[in-house]
Amino acid sequence: MILPTRPELAQEKPYGAPQLDVPVCLNVNENPYDPSPELVQQIASEVAKAAAQLNRYPDRDFTALRTDLAAYLAEESGVQLDITQLWAANGSNEVMLHILQAFAGPGRTVASFLPSYSMYPEYARDVHSTWVAGQRNADFSLNFVEVQRVLAGANPAVILLASPNNPTGTALPFDQLRQVLELAIQHGPQLDVGNGEVEKTAALVVVDEAYAEFRRDGVPSALELLAEYPNLVVTRTMSKAFGAAGLRLGYMAASPEIVDQIRIVRLPYHLSAVTQAAARGALAQRAELSKQVAQIRADRDQLAESLRALGWEVAESDANFVMFGHLEDRHQVWQGLLDRGVLIREVGPDGWLRVSIGTPEENAAFLTALQEVTK
């Protein structure tokens, strides 16, 4: 019997970083600190309340959670948003899929600039859109000759930009984001409005701020430009700074028109009552979590400095990881570290490796192992 598999998936493999059981796991940019007993207690009590109502479908508009997210974003970035500008799903991975289901899809193009997050082409594939990628400069900043070329050539419906970028750690400067947004207004796909007439659209610019909380002082969030650009979407997640990768809660901020389009394509009740309750419990403990973020930022700067002192090149990082090089044989270094119980990520341009910021003890173990492997 031959199953009706899709020919375009024939060579594809499921995405996923290796999940190996080693003493020092610095490969997927998680928060290294286990939730505190207070945080566990708060989540457990919110989930217990939700459990008492599990015979009912959850609030499909997750109004209470959106209210808490708006309060959090106002605190974190100084931008006050209405809950009609917010959307959430099971991880920012699902948020991204919702965006593409609503605005990309068959016959349309999704664009990005590499190196960047390796999931982006997979999202495009999953909604049957064409994927187009331009190249970044050698320092991983955007190259505007290339941006112009890609946008004018492809008229993408959606442009995906991670800032801070993964795997490089580099943030997109504000003036450059404005430049992309202005170009996007000129270069969206044509929209068939009937009677053989077409209208020019603006491309959506999605700034993936999965790592925004780790940005250095003075680096703004793209949230600040939402009021100015109705074609801007900013995505965030509780997986990294919130230390809640296991929770699966991602969210986005955009114009209410964009959120309304997404409500059309989401599955009914996609966000379980348990997820909503657990996320609200974690958000209530955000003061404690922001202390951890401050610690991780300081440890990031220190690890970058230590790597430079050892002679390595380190990309400027506003995230909870750093990318370093240049390695003659990066696989051999990655394997040597693993043999010493330190798992990092072999990702990004050849000659570079990415290491997540762990506890100070884990960072020290990584540095020691690296010196042994490369001496």
Ligand SMILES: *Cc1c(COP(=O)(O)O)cnc(C)c1O
């Ligand atoms: C980790 C990461 C995410 C987060 O994905 P979740 O589905 O929210 O866990 C999103 N974008 C980038 C670039 C990431 O590295």
